[in-house]
Amino acid sequence: MASSPLRYSTTNPILKKLAPIARKVLPPLVALTVLLVIWQILCSSPTSNLPSPIKAFNDTYNLIIDPFFDNGGTNKGLFWQILASLERVAIGYSLAVVVGIAVGIVIGSNTLLYDAFDPIFQVLRTVPPLAWLPIALAALRQANPSAIFVIFITAIWPIIINTTVGVQQIPQDYKNVAKVLNLSKRKYFFNILFPAAVPYIFTGLRIGIGLAWLAIIAAEMLVGGVGIGFFIWDSYNSSRMSQIILALIYVGVVGLLLDRLIAWISTFVIPEEPKN
Amino acid sequence: MMQMLNLSATQTQTTEAFLTIDQVSKVYSTPKGDAVVLDNVSLQVQEGEFICVIGHSGCGKSTLLNMVSGLSQPTTGQVRLREQVITKPGPDRMVVFQNYSLLPWQTVFENIYLAVDSVFPHKSRKTKNTIVEEHLELVGLTEAAKKKPTQISGGMKQRVAIARALATCPEMLILDEPFGALDPITREELQDQLLEIWRQHQITVLMITHDIDEALFLSDRLVMMTNGPAAHIGEIMDIPFPRPRERSRLMEDPHYYELRNEALDFLYRRFAHEEV
Numbered sequence: 001m002a003s004s005p006l007r008y009s010t011t012n013p014i015l016k017k018l019a020p021i022a023r024k025v026l027p028p029l030v031a032l033t034v035l036l037v038i039w040q041i042l043c044s045s046p047t048s049n050l051p052s053p054i055k056a057f058n059d060t061y062n063l064i065i066d067p068f069f070d071n072g073g074t075n076k077g078l079f080w081q082i083l084a085s086l087e088r089v090a091i092g093y094s095l096a097v098v099v100g101i102a103v104g105i106v107i108g109s110n111t112l113l114y115d116a117f118d119p120i121f122q123v124l125r126t127v128p129p130l131a132w133l134p135i136a137l138a139a140l141r142q143a144n145p146s147a148i149f150v151i152f153i154t155a156i157w158p159i160i161i162n163t164t165v166g167v168q169q170i171p172q173d174y175k176n177v178a179k180v181l182n183l184s185k186r187k188y189f190f191n192i193l194f195p196a197a198v199p200y201i202f203t204g205l206r207i208g209i210g211l212a213w214l215a216i217i218a219a220e221m222l223v224g225g226v227g228i229g230f231f232i233w234d235s236y237n238s239s240r241m242s243q244i245i246l247a248l249i250y251v252g253v254v255g256l257l258l259d260r261l262i263a264w265i266s267t268f269v270i271p272e273e274p275k276n
Numbered sequence: 277m278m279q280m281l282n283l284s285a286t287q288t289q290t291t292e293a294f295l296t297i298d299q300v301s302k303v304y305s306t307p308k309g310d311a312v313v314l315d316n317v318s319l320q321v322q323e324g325e326f327i328c329v330i331g332h333s334g335c336g337k338s339t340l341l342n343m344v345s346g347l348s349q350p351t352t353g354q355v356r357l358r359e360q361v362i363t364k365p366g367p368d369r370m371v372v373f374q375n376y377s378l379l380p381w382q383t384v385f386e387n388i389y390l391a392v393d394s395v396f397p398h399k400s401r402k403t404k405n406t407i408v409e410e411h412l413e414l415v416g417l418t419e420a421a422k423k424k425p426t427q428i429s430g431g432m433k434q435r436v437a438i439a440r441a442l443a444t445c446p447e448m449l450i451l452d453e454p455f456g457a458l459d460p461i462t463r464e465e466l467q468d469q470l471l472e473i474w475r476q477h478q479i480t481v482l483m484i485t486h487d488i489d490e491a492l493f494l495s496d497r498l499v500m501m502t503n504g505p506a507a508h509i510g511e512i513m514d515i516p517f518p519r520p521r522e523r524s525r526l527m528e529d530p531h532y533y534e535l536r537n538e539a540l541d542f543l544y545r546r547f548a549h550e551e552v
Contacts, residue, residue, distance in 0.1 A: 030332045066547065084406045171375040172375060173375060174377065174379065176347055176371070176373065176377065176380070177373070177377045179346075179347060179364075179365045180345060180347070180365045180369075180370065181367075181390065181391045181395065181444070182365065182366070182367060182394055182395065183390075184394070184396050186392070186394070187394060191382070191390055192379065195381040196378070
């Protein structure tokens, strides 16, 4: 009797290897199935306002299998819609990265500037992204640059604030080393300041990309044009609820991929964690 | 006793001393009023001397060292090196910090190279590489050149820190409890190594320690500080053992225990810490 569990574990080496993978993959699959079943039950009545998952899939089948069609105007496949949104995010976010890190380093290195600007930043960062849109439209007079500005202004605050903290927390030991070795400003920047602050900078970058992706959807709903945000709004206006659900899934997946992309880049840039 | 010390300090001022600590006081202003850390400390160090400073925690030993290294300034009085007033850190005085202060994102080689590159910017890359290699060899760490500080032991880290300081060819080596965090065997090894380096390089050493045996083994003179606040030099003990010193023979010398007891008496009876 006692030997039977032993025999199981030794005679099934393939099962043994698969077990940890199954342990990771099975629970989320089960959870997803349960949620889909609940959704199906809740929305299966004919009077339901929202489509059930099966109906949503059937309705959007053409969109799923052909994301690359282009019928002109805003009538394009989901690939082009997502790409248009990603382009805006890429421009706005890149600007926010460059300006945010630069401003963060300056503010973090100078106590007077920090005292002067930090209260202002703390107020501005709480302004919701869409509140910037009317100002952007008034100033820039065009839809697309305004959407990009909203991305920029949304993503920049966490980048500035985290970079500032990163620069401020540089251990006094390293600063003393720099002083004793008479490091030039350039050497100090590349050998001490930047490597010490870079984990904090990437925290800001990850928060920033998440907020940027949140903001682009909302901004596009208002400014229109090709883009996943306006696609959602347009679908709502033409009562194609299944399309909205499909778009939301795409938005979620792309948002996750963006976050993982920044995390992946950080593994190349962030120095090894000091242990003591 | 302070009166006498001051008198002797002023008397010898005309003779050429390498390092002169001249009636130095350090006062920090706090919200509760002024905190006097050091009160009227005077000390003369000859070129090539090995000086140890001992005293209880919080007696301002590190403050004193920081003023010699130039990391902080005396409130009153002066610290002079070859009659030049010390106002900032310089490559003639290198510091080995208690917690190693190596940059964790750079290899052992890069850590030392940064110092060499900063102090000798006009030397060729090849020459600078050679200097780094020589000093790695000096502390027996050629093998560890490509490792990161997180991958090596505490004793090795401190050796790197010493190599980094020596690679810039300073006239004076300032060590702040360099071996405090090491196990006894590693500590003895490094003490031997430090003595050998000191003998070969004819360098002046100022070193803080908590360890009476370490001070007796290493130094020419032992500076004993009274307790803070307002600490000053209580007594300076000449340590007359001939060099090169050998640990085992030193232990057999009856005079060793006389000096040891005298130092113990100073630290644990006359200036016992309040907490003890």
